[in-house]
Amino acid sequence: MNGLTFDIAHLLAGSLVLVSFMMLYQDRLFALINVFALHAVVLALSVAWQAYIQDAHHLYITAAIALVFKAIVIPVGLHRIIQRLGIHRDIETAVGIGPTMLAGIGLVTLSMVLMLRVTPEADPLAREDLAFALSIILLGLLVMVTRRNAVSQVVGFMSLENGLVLAATGAKGMPLVVEISVAFSILIAFIVIGVFLFRIRERFDSVDVGALDDYRGERQ
Numbered sequence: 001m002n003g004l005t006f007d008i009a010h011l012l013a014g015s016l017v018l019v020s021f022m023m024l025y026q027d028r029l030f031a032l033i034n035v036f037a038l039h040a041v042v043l044a045l046s047v048a049w050q051a052y053i054q055d056a057h058h059l060y061i062t063a064a065i066a067l068v069f070k071a072i073v074i075p076v077g078l079h080r081i082i083q084r085l086g087i088h089r090d091i092e093t094a095v096g097i098g099p100t101m102l103a104g105i106g107l108v109t110l111s112m113v114l115m116l117r118v119t120p121e122a123d124p125l126a127r128e129d130l131a132f133a134l135s136i137i138l139l140g141l142l143v144m145v146t147r148r149n150a151v152s153q154v155v156g157f158m159s160l161e162n163g164l165v166l167a168a169t170g171a172k173g174m175p176l177v178v179e180i181s182v183a184f185s186i187l188i189a190f191i192v193i194g195v196f197l198f199r200i201r202e203r204f205d206s207v208d209v210g211a212l213d214d215y216r217g218e219r220q
Contacts, residue, residue: 005053006124006125008049009046009049009050009053009125009128009129010128012042012045012046012049013046013128013129013132013133013166013170014132015042015046016039016042016043016046016132016136016162016163016166017108017132017135017136017139019035019038019039019042020039020104020135020136020139020140020143020159021101021104021139022035022038023035023036023039023139023143023155023156023159024097024100024101024104024139024142024143024146025097025101027093027097029082029149029151029152030079030082032152032155033075033078033079033082033155034075036070036074036075036078036155036158036159037070037071037072037075038071039070039159039162040066040067040070040071040074040075040162041067041071043066043070043162043165043166044063044064044066044067044070044071045063046166046169047059047062047063047066047165047166047169048060048063050129050169050170051063051169053125059169062165062169066162066165070158070162074158078151078154078155081151082151093146093147093148094145094146094147094148095146100142100146103142104139104142107135107138107139107142108135108138108139110138111131111132111134111135111138112131112135114131114134115127115130115131115134116131125170126170128170129166129167129169129170130167130170132166133163133164133166133167133170134163134167135163136159136160136162136163136166137160137163137164137167139159139163140156140157140158140159140160140161140162140163141156141160142156143155143156143159144156144157144160
């Protein structure tokens with residue numbers, strides 16, 4: 001593998017981490033969903049590049065799935081859900097943006113140190129992709145735990161799954177049937193989550209998970 005090939009793969013995987021940080025910074029629902037769509041586009045480019053350098057044609061299908069479902073179908077669906085729910089407002093956070101960004105930097109540092117140390121014998125490209133993928137997964141979890149709005153937590157979950165796809169493709173991929181099954185599982189999960197969002201909105205007149213704590217008497 002020549003240096004340019006490695007650098008482009010590194011650039012695309014690093015861009016995914018950068019877009020994950022952009023998600024942490026967003027405080028508006030529409031902006032967060034648009035950044036998630038950008039995340040999916042960069043993932044599709046990264047997977048397509050992996051397909052080219054590995055000569056693995058089935059990965060082009062994975063890239064197409066990421067582009068169609070995650071960059072178009074799911075963001076459009078989320079936009080329609082928040083329009084119907086009437087929740088065009090700022091995202092309530094459990095932790096301030098500053099501490100959240102610092103925590104994100106710490107998680108990325110931890111991911112790099114951990115993955116590069118435990119995979120010294122692995123292919124350099126696979127090592128880099130696994131380190132970036134773990135960073136994306138941890139940043140997705142951070143989005144989920146620092147947001148109180150259920151829609152933003154769904155976006156965090158979807159971005160976490162993007163990290164899993166990057167790890168699978170960087171480590172020479174997984175069988176196509178498994179990738180398609182995972183993609184449809186995510187789509188079904190999105191539909192079920194959408195139904196639950198409407199039910200939560202009807203019951204509590206809000207999609208803020210803090211309302212659930214108040215209902216259970218767990219928050220004073």
